[in-house]
Amino acid sequence: MDTTNDLTRARVLITGGTGFVGSHVAVALAGAGAEVELLDNLCHSSPNVVDRLSSLTGVDVPLHRVDLRRHEQIPPVFSGAPFDAVVHCAGLKSVAESISRPLDYYDNNVVGTLNLLRAMDEAGCRRLVFSSSATVYSPVGVPPLDETAPIGPINPYGRTKSVVEGILEELCEADPAWSVYNLRYFNPVGAHPSGRIGEDPNTDPANLVPRVLDVALGVKPEIAVYGSDYDTPDGTCIRDYIHVCDLAEGHVAAVARLDSSAGCRAVNLGTGTGHSVLEVVDSVRRVSGREVPIRPQGRRSGDQPISVADASLAETELGWSARRGLDEMCGDAWNWRRSNPRGFEENA
Numbered sequence: 001m002d003t004t005n006d007l008t009r010a011r012v013l014i015t016g017g018t019g020f021v022g023s024h025v026a027v028a029l030a031g032a033g034a035e036v037e038l039l040d041n042l043c044h045s046s047p048n049v050v051d052r053l054s055s056l057t058g059v060d061v062p063l064h065r066v067d068l069r070r071h072e073q074i075p076p077v078f079s080g081a082p083f084d085a086v087v088h089c090a091g092l093k094s095v096a097e098s099i100s101r102p103l104d105y106y107d108n109n110v111v112g113t114l115n116l117l118r119a120m121d122e123a124g125c126r127r128l129v130f131s132s133s134a135t136v137y138s139p140v141g142v143p144p145l146d147e148t149a150p151i152g153p154i155n156p157y158g159r160t161k162s163v164v165e166g167i168l169e170e171l172c173e174a175d176p177a178w179s180v181y182n183l184r185y186f187n188p189v190g191a192h193p194s195g196r197i198g199e200d201p202n203t204d205p206a207n208l209v210p211r212v213l214d215v216a217l218g219v220k221p222e223i224a225v226y227g228s229d230y231d232t233p234d235g236t237c238i239r240d241y242i243h244v245c246d247l248a249e250g251h252v253a254a255v256a257r258l259d260s261s262a263g264c265r266a267v268n269l270g271t272g273t274g275h276s277v278l279e280v281v282d283s284v285r286r287v288s289g290r291e292v293p294i295r296p297q298g299r300r301s302g303d304q305p306i307s308v309a310d311a312s313l314a315e316t317e318l319g320w321s322a323r324r325g326l327d328e329m330c331g332d333a334w335n336w337r338r339s340n341p342r343g344f345e346e347n348a
């Protein structure tokens, strides 16, 4: 593995590999020459993703149907040809759900990671890229947030990500053979331009972009806008939306650098540019040509007015920066939803 992002002959296991981010990471890694295998329990994704990935990459993409909460299921995954690295995307990811189901979030996101790390260590695979989140940051941080911004998650989901980051930091301190990147995602949106993979609407994401697309498709009558009295130019919240393909390419860059840098490093994956809720709605109107009625509502509890990354460390550390703008994000997401109204249900 080297800094040209050429991963030819690298063998990489992607946990959560049939999920939204994991599937796009699989395509990007295969595109960089890596041999990719997936691990997933399919609790929030479809097995049909595997065929889509094989047709997109032109290679076989084996799936290990494994639940990381069952530690005994993991060692057999490492019994074949050794993996050079693991990209760990498996986990539950809804802030709202984590508030009502904290034990499930700690079980999946923390216990599952501990079981994975044990199996990796036993197999002598000590290169890891971890799917972390901007929700580890404290609300007191002043945007744009760099990696030294105060840590202080305010919900169980964000806290599980922060706990795992701490575990990885201490593992790397205890054993210098480990090399880890904690990639802190801001707001992943969009879809692969082929329209063959994307965010499955059947997982009922509460996120803004899938819901605005539901309205553009006529699945929902209007989009509720949570709060229009924030201290922002148009009164609605601002977020750092990043195209999932840019995010995936950031993972390729991180995998390519695991060998050359020991220890544990946190890196933001964002664009450094914020867009408001209303700007996202306008973008979907532009790319779809559809009316998207809005219904202003009260604020959603827990929302920060502005969450935008300082993305400069990714450039210096990974030689990576996001390239795609908001209309490309919404245009690719629209293309995916319009081509797959029922997501991965039909393996068309």
Ligand code: WQD
Binding pocket: 093, 095, 132, 133, 134, 135, 157, 185, 186, 187, 188, 206, 207, 208, 209, 211, 223, 224, 225, 226, 227, 237, 238, 239, 277, 300, 303, 307
């Ligand atoms: C964005 C903005 C809402 C829905 C979430 C997760 C976070 C990360 C990214 C994984 C907010 C507003 C939303 C709607 C709206 N995922 N909104 N109407 O909350 O920034 O972050 O996704 O790491 O963990 O919390 O994203 O898309 O839910 O909301 O007005 O119907 O859109 O209030 O201002 P968020 P989001």
